[in-house]
Amino acid sequence: MTAGRCTAALLAAVLVCGLTCASTAAAEEAITEEYESISNANEHVQAQDDYARSQKRREITEHDDDQNEPPPSSSSSSSSSSSSSSSPPSKDYFKEELVIRPLSSGDIYASFQFQTRWDTDFFAPGKKVSHYRLFPKSLGQLMSKFSVREMHVSFTQGYWRTMQWGQPFLPAPPGAELWVWFQDSVADVDGAWKELTNVLSGIFCASLNFIDSTNTVEPTASFKPLGVGNVTHQRFLRYAVLPREIVCTENLTPWKKLLPCGSKAGLAVLMKSEKLFHSSFLSLAVHIRPVCQDWGCKGTAWELRQTVNVVFDLHTTGQGKREWSFFKMFSRTLTEACPLATSSKVYIDVTDNPQGELFELNPAAPSLTQAVVLGDRRTYAVYDLMASGTFGLLRSLNVLLRWKTPGNFSTQVDMLRPLLHGERYVAGYGLQTGEIHTLIYNNHPYRAFPVLLLDIVPWYLRLYIHTLTVTSKSRENKPSYIHYQPSKDRLRPHLLEMLIQLPPNSVTEVTVQFERALLKWTEYTPDPNHGFYVGSSVISALVPSVVAMDTIFPESSYFVRVYTEPLLVNLPTPDFSMPYNVICLTCTVVAVGYGSLYNLLTRTFQVEEPSPGVVKRLANMIRYLRGVPLL
C-alpha cells in the first residue's frame, strides 16, 4: 500500500506533466503515459480514497469510541481495513453493507455490498486450493481453472440517469457487461475467454454465452486492472457488453447463492425479487480482484465484491408519499446480521439534513460518520447490525424516514450537477446511413480535464473514421490519442478509443457517420424490425473534485466512469418470407441469360421448310409401306 501511495503521487505528477506536454508537443510517450496514468488512476485514486478514509477513521476513533467504518460501496477499503480492524486477520472474512441515499429527484438509491476476502493465492506454485469456507467454490474454481486475474461482471436493468441521480457508487451499462484480465501465463486467451463466458453463463443463468468475437474487444486504455499485479498489456484483457440482456429473477437467485449466508440472514434478506425488480434501475454485479494482504503487500488476497444497486421510484410506489422505510421498500425488515460476517452495517446518507430540520430517522441513528465519496463530502447515519442495541425490543430494524415539511416533491435540495456527463443518440433518417452523436458535458466551471472515450460499434454499422469530428465550443478539438480498430465482417466489432481534452463548462460533441449493412436473412434477430442494440460508450475520466479534500492529500481528482445510453438502430431487412422465391427468380434470370446464349452458340441458322400436314404424312406412311413413291 505504501508503494501504491508513492506511485499515486508520482502518477499525479506525470499526469499533470502529460496534460501540458500533450497540448504543446505531441510526444508519443507523453501521450501514452497520459492515458495510462488516467486509466491507472482508477486504482490509485481508490487506493488513495481508502487511505484517506482510514486516516480519517483513526482520527474519528481517537475522538469518540464509535467504531466508524467508512461508507463503503464507493470504495474498496479491504486492504486498508485489515490494518485497522481490531480482530486479528482471519484467513477469510466477510463484510456486508447497505448504503441508502435519498436522491434529489425523490427516488431512493439503495446500494448493497457484500465483500468476501480470502488471504490465499490460487496461483501459488504447487498448491491446490480445495478447501473453501466463505469464498464461493464455483467462482474460486473458475478463477483457478481459467487463470483469471480479475473479473468484473454486471447485469443491469434500466439506465442510470446521471443528470437526475448523480454519480452511482459503481457504474454499470444497461444489459450485461463482462471484463476479465487473465494471468500473463495464459497462452490461448481467446479460448479461455470463450470457455469462461460459457461457464459464467451457466453460473448466472444469463446469456453470456452469446459473447463471441463479434462483440469482444481489447481496449487499450479504458479498462486497467483494479487490483495488484503488473500485467497491463491489453492482450490479456477481454471486454464485452450485451446491451440487450434482460435481467430478471433467474439472475438474482444464483447471485444470492454465492453469498455465505445466502438470502437466509443478514442484509440479503431484504432482496426480495418482486420488490427489487419493481424499480427504476437495478444492477447486480460481481467483482473479483487480487488485493494486498497487508500494508507491506507481502502476499495477495482475493477480494470478491458482490453489489446490488437499486433505485426505487417512490413517486409511483409510495402512493404520493415521500416517507420510506425498509418495509415499504423491500417488504422485509432486518432481524439479524449474517452470523458469518465480521461487519454488517447500514448507512443512510443524511448530508442534506445536517441539523435534522428536513427529515428524521426512526429509530435514530446511534452514530454519524463523514467521508468523501466521489469528490463530495457526505455525512452518513450508521446502524451497526452487530451491535446488540440496534434491533431494539421488537428484535427487528425497520428504519423509517419521515419528512418534516409537508410532502410535496418540489421542495428539493438542488443536487450538485455531476461534473461529467455523457449522452448519445443516432442522427439521420432512412435505413442507408446514419450518424452517431456522443455528447460529453464538462460542468466544471473553470477546470479542463481529459476523458477517455471508448466506443464499441458492431460490424454491421460500418463506421467511416474519416468522418469523425470532435467539437467543443463550436471549435474543432483534436483528440490527442486515437486508437481505432476497424471491424471485420462477421468477425469483430469496431473499437474506437480517444483521449479528448474537455474545456471547462462545455459540451464536446463527437460525431461519426456509419452505413447500415444488409445482413443475410439468418443473421437477423427474430424481431428484426425492433432494431439492433449498440452498447453504451464508456467515458472514463479523472474528474477534479469540487470539495477540497484533506490537507494531507493535495490530490483533488477522482476517477469516474460514465456509461452513455445504448443505441437502438434499425437495419434494412430483406423479406424473410420468400427465400425460395428469390432463389427461383434469380436462377431464372441467370438461366435466361445462359439459355439465350446457349441457343445462339449451339444452333445454326437454317431455312425453315414448312412441315407437311398430318394427312400428307399419313398418306406418305401408307405409300412407304406399300412401296410406292412418296408424294
Next chain:
Amino acid sequence: MAAPLTLVLIVAVTIRAVLFSSSLAEPLMERVEVVSPLNAWKRVVEGLALLDLGASPYSGDVFHETPLIIYLFHFVIDYADIVFMIADGITAVALYLAVQDYNKTVFRKQKYALEADRYPHDCLELIRTPKEMYYIPLKVALFYLLNPFTIFSCVAKSTCGLNNAVIALFILSTIKGSAFLSAVFLALATYQSIYPLTLFAPALLFLLQRLYIPVNFYRPSFWLFTLQYAVMYLGSLCVIVCLSFFLLSSWDFIPSVYGFILSVPDLTPNIGLFWYFFAEMFEHFRFFFICVFQINVFFYTIPLSIKLKEHPVFLIFMQIAIISIFKSYPTVGDISLYMAFLPVWSHLYRFLRNIFLVSCVMLACSALFPVLWHLWIYAGSANSNFYYAITLLFNVGQILLVSDYFYAFLRREHHLTHGLYLKRKDGSEATLVLK
C-alpha cells in the same frame, strides 16, 4: 475529325465540372446504383484515413481497392475530380481511336471480299459504306461521354471510371497491334477487378488475326505467339502484384480485394443479381451457389471464343457485357462501357428483334431504381422485394439486349455467306430459324 471530338470532350468536361460543384454530387456518392462497396469514393477516403492513422487500410472490411489506387490517390487526393474527368476523357479518346482503327480494318476486309466476289449478289445492301462508318468513332465517344450512367459514375467518383479507362487502353493497344502494351493493360485491368481476365482470349485472337497466324493447334507459330502473349500478361501481372506487395509490404490486399470480389460477403444492394440472392440463400448452399455464379461469368469465354474466333472485337464487346451483367458488384459505370460500343454495331440494327422493348425496359428501370429505393429505405412503404424486382427486370433487359446483338451479328454473318433473300426449295420466300 479531331475538332468534333474536342467539342464533345469540352461539353463532357463542362457537364461534369458543373455537376461536381452542384448539390447533386453528395447524394450521388451514396447511390447504390452508382457506387458499390468495391469502388465507392467514400471507401477510398476511408482507406487513406486508416493509412494516416497508422493502420493498414485492409485491416477493416471497408476498403477494397487495390494498393495502386491508394498510391495514386495518396498524391492526387485533392485533385480527385480532375483525375476522374481525365479518366473519362482517356476512355473516350482511346475508344475513339480504337474504333477508328477497327473500322479501317473492317472496311479493308470488306473491300478484299468484294474484290474476290465472295459476297452473294443480293447482299449489297448489307455492305457498309464509308459514309455511314465515318461518324461511328465520334458516336462511340459521344455515347461514352454523354451517357448519363458515365456522368453519374464520374460525379460520384466511382473508381469504376478508372477501370474503364484501363480497359479502353487495353482495347486500343490491342487494336493497334501492340502485344506488349495490350498484355500490360490487360494485366492492370485484371489486377483491378479479376473479371477482365476473360478478355485474354479475344485479345489473343485479334493479335493472331492481325499477324495472319491461323488458330490451328498443330501450328507451332500459334503456340509460340500464345505463349509469348501469356508470358507477357502473366509477367506484368506478377510485376504489378509484387509492386503492390512492396507498397504496403503485406499480402493483406489479396483476400481483401480478390477474396471480397469472389466470395461476396458484402450484401449491400446494387443493380446486380448477387446481393439479394445471397442475402436469402440457405447457409449450406451458399458456397455451391457462389461457385456457380462466379463460374457463370467466366464460363462463356470458351464457347464464345470458338463461335466468334473470326470476330474478336465483337467478342470483346460480348465479354465486357457479360462481365458487367454477371459480376458480383456491378454498377452503372460498367454498363456504360459496353453501351459505348453500340454505335459500332449500328449496321446490325435491321436484324435486332426487340430493341424497342429492351430500350423501354432499361429506361423504365433506370427511373424506377431511385423511386423504389426511396420507398424501401426512406419512406418505408415498400420492402426489399420491390427493389429486387427492378434489378431482376433490369438484368433481363440487359441480357435481352446483349443476346439480341449477338443474334443480329450471327444472322448478318449468315446472310453475308448465304444471301439476303433466301428461298425455300419450292421457290417461295423463306424465313430463317435457329436449329
